[in-house]
Amino acid sequence: MSSPLNLFSKPGTRNGRFIQAAVLSAAVFVSLGAGDPATRFNEIGHQMMCICGCNQILLECNHVGCPASDGMRNELMASVERSDSDSLVEQGFVQKYGPTVLAAPTNKGFDRAAYVIPFAALLFGFGLIVLVIRAWKNRPAPALADGLRPVRGAELEQFRDQARKETDL
Amino acid sequence: MAEIGSFALLLALALSVYSFLAGIVALLFQNRTSSQLAGGTAGRSASGQQSSLITTLRQGSERIGETARRAGIATFGAVLLASVVLVICAFRDDFSVAYILHHSNRDLPAPYKFAVLWSGQEGSLLFWSLLLAAYGFVLRLRYKTDARLFAYASVVLSGVQIFFLLLLNFAAHPFAIVQGTIPADGNGLNPLLQYPEMVIHPPMLYLGYVGFTIPFAFALGALIMKYPGEKWIHITRRWTMVTWAFLTCGVFLGAHWAYSVLGWGGYWGWDPVENASLMPWLTGTAFLHSVMMQEKRGMLKMWNMWLVFATFWLAILGTFLTRSGIISSVHAFAQSSIGDWFAWFLAITLIVFLFFFFKNKSHLRSEHKLESLVSRESSFLFNNLLFVLLCFTVLWGTWFPKISELVQGNKVTVGAPFYNRVAIPVALLLLILTAVGPLLAWRKTSLESLKRNFMWPTIGAIVVAIFLMITPQSWGSAFGLKPWQDIAYFYSLMAIALSVLVTLTVASEFFRGGRVISKHTGQGMFASMVQLTHRNTRRYGGYIVHFGVVVVIIGFAGAAFNLDKEQEMGYGDKMTIGPYTLICRSYTDDDAPNYASEWAVLDVYKGGKQIDTMTPVRRFYKASRQTSTMPDIRSSLNEDLYLVFEGLNQDNGHPILKAHLNALVMWIWMGVWIMLIGTVLALIPNAPAPVRVPASARIASHAEPVITGD
Numbered sequence: 095m096s097s098p099l100n101l102f103s104k105p106g107t108r109n110g111r112f113i114q115a116a117v118l119s120a121a122v123f124v125s126l127g128a129g130d131p132a133t134r135f136n137e138i139g140h141q142m143m144c145i146c147g148c149n150q151i152l153l154e155c156n157h158v159g160c161p162a163s164d165g166m167r168n169e170l171m172a173s174v175e176r177s178d179s180d181s182l183v184e185q186g187f188v189q190k191y192g193p194t195v196l197a198a199p200t201n202k203g204f205d206r207a208a209y210v211i212p213f214a215a216l217l218f219g220f221g222l223i224v225l226v227i228r229a230w231k232n233r234p235a236p237a238l239a240d241g242l243r244p245v246r247g248a249e250l251e252q253f254r255d256q257a258r259k260e261t262d263l
Numbered sequence: 264m265a266e267i268g269s270f271a272l273l274l275a276l277a278l279s280v281y282s283f284l285a286g287i288v289a290l291l292f293q294n295r296t297s298s299q300l301a302g303g304t305a306g307r308s309a310s311g312q313q314s315s316l317i318t319t320l321r322q323g324s325e326r327i328g329e330t331a332r333r334a335g336i337a338t339f340g341a342v343l344l345a346s347v348v349l350v351i352c353a354f355r356d357d358f359s360v361a362y363i364l365h366h367s368n369r370d371l372p373a374p375y376k377f378a379v380l381w382s383g384q385e386g387s388l389l390f391w392s393l394l395l396a397a398y399g400f401v402l403r404l405r406y407k408t409d410a411r412l413f414a415y416a417s418v419v420l421s422g423v424q425i426f427f428l429l430l431l432n433f434a435a436h437p438f439a440i441v442q443g444t445i446p447a448d449g450n451g452l453n454p455l456l457q458y459p460e461m462v463i464h465p466p467m468l469y470l471g472y473v474g475f476t477i478p479f480a481f482a483l484g485a486l487i488m489k490y491p492g493e494k495w496i497h498i499t500r501r502w503t504m505v506t507w508a509f510l511t512c513g514v515f516l517g518a519h520w521a522y523s524v525l526g527w528g529g530y531w532g533w534d535p536v537e538n539a540s541l542m543p544w545l546t547g548t549a550f551l552h553s554v555m556m557q558e559k560r561g562m563l564k565m566w567n568m569w570l571v572f573a574t575f576w577l578a579i580l581g582t583f584l585t586r587s588g589i590i591s592s593v594h595a596f597a598q599s600s601i602g603d604w605f606a607w608f609l610a611i612t613l614i615v616f617l618f619f620f621f622k623n624k625s626h627l628r629s630e631h632k633l634e635s636l637v638s639r640e641s642s643f644l645f646n647n648l649l650f651v652l653l654c655f656t657v658l659w660g661t662w663f664p665k666i667s668e669l670v671q672g673n674k675v676t677v678g679a680p681f682y683n684r685v686a687i688p689v690a691l692l693l694l695i696l697t698a699v700g701p702l703l704a705w706r707k708t709s710l711e712s713l714k715r716n717f718m719w720p721t722i723g724a725i726v727v728a729i730f731l732m733i734t735p736q737s738w739g740s741a742f743g744l745k746p747w748q749d750i751a752y753f754y755s756l757m758a759i760a761l762s763v764l765v766t767l768t769v770a771s772e773f774f775r776g777g778r779v780i781s782k783h784t785g786q787g788m789f790a791s792m793v794q795l796t797h798r799n800t801r802r803y804g805g806y807i808v809h810f811g812v813v814v815v816i817i818g819f820a821g822a823a824f825n826l827d828k829e830q831e832m833g834y835g836d837k838m839t840i841g842p843y844t845l846i847c848r849s850y851t852d853d854d855a856p857n858y859a860s861e862w863a864v865l866d867v868y869k870g871g872k873q874i875d876t877m878t879p880v881r882r883f884y885k886a887s888r889q890t891s892t893m894p895d896i897r898s899s900l901n902e903d904l905y906l907v908f909e910g911l912n913q914d915n916g917h918p919i920l921k922a923h924l925n926a927l928v929m930w931i932w933m934g935v936w937i938m939l940i941g942t943v944l945a946l947i948p949n950a951p952a953p954v955r956v957p958a959s960a961r962i963a964s965h966a967e968p969v970i971t972g973d
Binding site: 193203209215226 | 529562635659660671675676678679680689827892909
């Protein structure tokens with residue numbers, strides 16, 4: 095059975111072990127704190143909205159006596175202590191409070207468009223600019239008056255140097 | 264008193280309508296007589312009688328044009344009178360005026376009574392109209408710069424002014440009278456608005472919003488009259504920069520106000536109203552960059568036209584969002600049915616612009632071709648793409664709840680997590696371009712020079728990034744950064760490293776230029792750099808603005824390290840957050856004419872030593888019967904300790920306090936100051952370059968000493 099690591103080095107060699115150790119360390123770092131209930135509570139709580147109408151993130155709602163946030167926080171803490179998965183916690187909240195309880199669109203169905211469209215626009219924009227640059231580069235040079243010829247090559251570089259020297263501060 | 268205000272508004276409307284119609288008539292006649300005169304000189308026979316008729320018509324149209332200009336100037340006087348009357352009504356506690364009744368009260372402090380002018384819907388529309396009239400006043404006084412172009416711009420401006428005055432006279436009248444018994448006291452100003460910055464934040468923001476009408480008016484005017492050359496760009500450059508500075512100020516004052524008043528510990532919540540101010544800022548910034556392409560290379564003319572229009576349109580769209588209630592917002596202070604008016608206005612301006620754009624777009628062809636992908640021109644193209652994309656992302660996120668409702672029948676929330684995911688990568692790309700762009704030459708840059716210019720800044724940025732990763736966390740918020748632990752840390756590290764890259768490229772530009780001047784003049788390096796800046800204020804002022812932006816970005820990057828903690832604090836109770844320990848010394852309440860307040864007194868310790876005493880407050884405003892927090896903030900370069908008095912535990916009367924430790928926030932406010940200093944520098948005219956005369960020429964002519972030209 096091959097692992098992605100085998101693509102870069104032979105198993106058992108010194109380099110291979112070094113890379114394996116590095117990847118393992120990185121994985122440990124990444125997963126550090128991931129299962130900690132306080133960290134999970136903080137992370138998930140920042141992905142939810144308070145539903146009292148304040149339009150604030152659940153853990154940032156600062157109304158004492160808020161009719162919603164205290165109860166929601168307790169529910170979230172209970173879910174985290176039960177070790178419910180993130181998606182299960184989110185589903186529970188959505189079922190109870192509706193989809194607006196999530197602070198951002200999900201990655202499912204039409205909601206996915208929220209994320210796809212801006213990056214699609216970025217790619218489209220890059221493509222468009224490349225096309226524009228190509229079209230501009232290939233544009234014919236403006237017509238010159240009789241007797242004039244375009245300056246090119248070494249002569250052009252000479253003029254460029256001269257211009258740089260003369261305009262240099 | 265209210266009758267005077269009402270009359271002034273009606274008069275202003277009549278004057279604006281006259282200025283608009285007479286301006287159009289004058290321009291039409293001038294165009295016709297010009298073409299007839301041109302036709303006559305081109306060989307077509309025109310009798311002497313016809314010729315004198317044309318001349319008479321021309322003179323008549325010029326006189327009509329002049330009356331239109333004066334009517335535009337007089338509009339300012341009428342709107343100013345209406346505004347002054349409203350402010351006087353506020354100071355006189357004239358609660359017979361419905362607007363004053365709803366937005367003021369007797370005990371409201373004087374500065375806030377002045378701010379009543381822009382605290383509600385009718386007043387803020389009047390204020391908008393006043394600023395527009397003031398801009399128009401200045402524009403019409405300076406008409407001699409280019410009488411014809413200014414006449415076109417004046418007509419466009421009058422058109423926009425008519426819209427706002429129609430609103431004020433028929434949809435949102437600020438002088439509406441209260442029916443029945445007049446209450447003894449008013450409802451008071453929204454507590455969130457009772458903060459010193461609210462006296463300057465809205466004027467700044469509105470100066471920015473309204474100000475973009477001026478470049479739009481010139482652009483549309485230039486498009487309609489097929490204005491030759493790029494002079495209109497030169498004329499509007501200062502207007503655009505001043506407007507941009509106001510909008511920058513307004514946006515960040517809003518952020519500072521949110522930070523200091525709303526009490527949730529942050530400065531930007533991606534609320535639709537905040538987004539509405541950001542969108543025109545983004546397109547306006549794109550325009551400030553791309554306009555250089557038009558000035559220097561005669562390129563991107565169509566694009567610039569669209570950017571100017573989009574900026575103006577987005578400023579109006581923002582107001583539409585705020586007023587219509589079509590998108591729910593936490594601080595849409597004034598919602599009503601005037602959204603329909605704005606929707607119509609947006610549609611009409613779009614149609615007018617599209618009509619003239621397609622009619623005259625042949626006039627907007629680029630004059631030059633692009634020579635290389637590695638050039639300043641392409642960097643501007645990519646820069647514009649990213650700015651416009653960021654604007655689109657914000658617009659998309661703002662409208663997505665509505666779109667989702669239409670498509671799938673239910674609303675979704677688009678909050679900070681969405682924008683962090685989508686906008687931050689684009690902003691980082693933009694930061695890379697901020698570093699690269701200024702080092703690229705116009706037309707073509709050799710890879711060799713790019714390598715030469717970039718090597719040291721890149722090495723510097725990498726060294727700083729490694730340093731931030733390997734240093735211990737105890738050194739401060741941004742130290743000991745482990746980017747693999749959290750995507751937020753990764754973004755922060757990237758933002759800081761790229762900020763260092765931009766700073767070093769900016770510094771190298773100053774250094775290289777300063778070195779050349781120093782070599783030629785023998786001055787010290789600092790004096791040379793000052794002289795360098797003075798010789799090309801726009802370029803080096805722009806670099807300072809870039810530096811300000813990176814300082815702001817470093818401030819934003821600090822958000823990844825924020826901490827917060829909430830706790831009930833009785834006498835002597837202790838709370839620890841980061842390196843700070845807070846001990847509750849006391850809690851009490853107080854009573855003032857305008858509000859009652861509850862507050863806590865906390866001693867702040869750091870490293871075992873008391874360093875401060877802080878007093879977060881919660882106020883209850885009597886007139887409006889609303890509460891508001893006044894966080895106490897202890898700022899330092901490294902972090903802000905931000906304390907909020909959230910309320911009292913009803914069972915034991917102990918205060919509940921929330922402490923935030925917000926990293927690097929002060930950098931944001933410092934960065935904004937630097938940006939503004941850079942903008943002011945860029946507005947200063949260039950110092951003349953010294954005239955160089957070859958030595959042989961001087962000897963040969965025995966001339967007088969050569970002095971610097973004017």
